[in-house]
Amino acid sequence: MKFADFPVKNPTNKILDAAYGKLDTQFQLSLSKGDGGWGKTSEFSSQAAGFYMRQSQLLLITLVLVVCGMLLGCGTTGKTSRFVLTLEPTKSEQIFSDIRVTSASKEADAAHLTDVNVFKWGKFRPDDLRNLEQSLRNTITRHLPATPRSTESRLDIHLVIRRYVVATSNTGGAVLACVAWAAASSQGKLIYKEQFYAWDAGYLVGTIGLLKDSVHKAIVRRIATTSMAIASDPAAANPWPTTFKNTSTSLEEATSHLPRMMVSMGDPFLMTFPDPGIRAVGLLTPSGVSIVQWEVAKPSENFDWQGYLEKLNTRP
Numbered sequence: 001m002k003f004a005d006f007p008v009k010n011p012t013n014k015i016l017d018a019a020y021g022k023l024d025t026q027f028q029l030s031l032s033k034g035d036g037g038w039g040k041t042s043e044f045s046s047q048a049a050g051f052y053m054r055q056s057q058l059l060l061i062t063l064v065l066v067v068c069g070m071l072l073g074c075g076t077t078g079k080t081s082r083f084v085l086t087l088e089p090t091k092s093e094q095i096f097s098d099i100r101v102t103s104a105s106k107e108a109d110a111a112h113l114t115d116v117n118v119f120k121w122g123k124f125r126p127d128d129l130r131n132l133e134q135s136l137r138n139t140i141t142r143h144l145p146a147t148p149r150s151t152e153s154r155l156d157i158h159l160v161i162r163r164y165v166v167a168t169s170n171t172g173g174a175v176l177a178c179v180a181w182a183a184a185s186s187q188g189k190l191i192y193k194e195q196f197y198a199w200d201a202g203y204l205v206g207t208i209g210l211l212k213d214s215v216h217k218a219i220v221r222r223i224a225t226t227s228m229a230i231a232s233d234p235a236a237a238n239p240w241p242t243t244f245k246n247t248s249t250s251l252e253e254a255t256s257h258l259p260r261m262m263v264s265m266g267d268p269f270l271m272t273f274p275d276p277g278i279r280a281v282g283l284l285t286p287s288g289v290s291i292v293q294w295e296v297a298k299p300s301e302n303f304d305w306q307g308y309l310e311k312l313n314t315r316p
Contacts, residue, residue, distance in 0.1 A: 078122030104133035106161035116169040117264040117288035122208035124164035169264040174201035197254035218246040
């Protein structure tokens with residue numbers, strides 16, 4: 001039997017492999033001398049066990065550091081992407097009106113960011129709005145029937161981001177958006193309006209950009225599905241919307257799925273100590289704590305769709 005046959009060997013770590021190879025050579029030498037390997041080389045066994053424990057502690061610390069850092073790894077700046085969703089089976093073959101995403105905007109004070117001892121990344125920006133608008137447009141287009149539709153009864157979709165709250169730490173992140181949207185006729189007559197909240201949260205593994213993308217997908221799924229139902233039969237808009245994952249018209253429902261507190265881990269001072277045990281304590285020591293004020297996601301007033309549509313229709 002070889003020391004390298006024990007499960008403690010880590011083939012992905014060249015440094016540890018070299019160390020374990022050295023111990024393996026010593027172990028085989030003890031066998032050739034008739035020491036009985038593990039049975040009679042208690043001093044060697046103690047050294048090997050001590051070495052393994054120290055390396056295990058180092059590996060554990062390294063692993064946790066890497067995992068915690070993944071939230072701020074590639075894609076850490078919070079950039080979002082464009083996508084096309086595959087929606088649940090709909091009555092798209094019965095859609096008689098064309099659907100057009102006419103406008104997408106955000107309120108002046110929409111973006112909020114809470115960061116706990118990490119870079120100030122992830123705040124909602126114009127690029128995020130453009131990605132969301134194009135994703136909604138592409139998703140709706142994909143699910144419209146190929147047959148010609150009436151342009152006279154066209155359905156115009158309007159989207160407004162009223163609030164967009166992002167919270168980040170080195171152990172997790174969360175996003176909450178307040179969205180107002182409306183469906184109107186091509187003449188500007190309001191047919192349907194709704195305000196809802198979309199959210200998501202992640203811990204240890206992931207990026208803030210992926211979380212924002214997840215929230216955008218929830219927004220697109222709800223608006224696209226409801227829009228096609230209205231285009232199929234405007235009278236059927238009354239019972240809509242149904243339940244959509246990670247969205248709700250209730251702020252209380254939305255915040256119940258989100259962390260109230262964000263915590264960053266790692267004491268830089270303790271983590272400089274040579275002793276692995278002290279470094280482990282430093283790694284698990286909170287370096288920052290912040291209470292997230294999710295309530296700022298609720299606008300103080302209802303959205304003025306009548307005024308908004310009038311402005312759009314009177315623009316030169």
